[in-house]
Amino acid sequence: MNQIVLRTAMVFALASGLQSAIAQDHSAHAVLAAKGGSQSLSDGVIKKIDTAKGSLSIAHGEIANLKMSPMTMTFSAKDAAMLKGFKEGDKVRFRAAEVKGKLTIVTLDAAK
Numbered sequence: 001m002n003q004i005v006l007r008t009a010m011v012f013a014l015a016s017g018l019q020s021a022i023a024q025d026h027s028a029h030a031v032l033a034a035k036g037g038s039q040s041l042s043d044g045v046i047k048k049i050d051t052a053k054g055s056l057s058i059a060h061g062e063i064a065n066l067k068m069s070p071m072t073m074t075f076s077a078k079d080a081a082m083l084k085g086f087k088e089g090d091k092v093r094f095r096a097a098e099v100k101g102k103l104t105i106v107t108l109d110a111a112k
């Protein structure tokens, strides 16, 4: 009798463990989907670049995620190393976000 109770308890434990694994899987998917949706890039042209300071000036198009109209402005790079290989006049696709109150380039790609 005790063994049956134990077995039943184990089956429940297994089943609920499986369910929480499935639930976690779903929430991971939701996070990925939300991330993908907010990763849209903006167009721009590099006007000035300071690889030592890790800052760059970009003549940018509309930045939807920051609700910003086209203009030329200076951004900080999230990481100075990400500016390697870029120069003034380069067309870029980038993502800017507010990081600790500063407008920061978090993604920078060469535009084709």
Ligand SMILES: [Cu+2]
Pocket (backbone or CB within 6 Å): 060, 068, 069, 070, 071, 072, 073
């Ligand atoms: Cu701007």
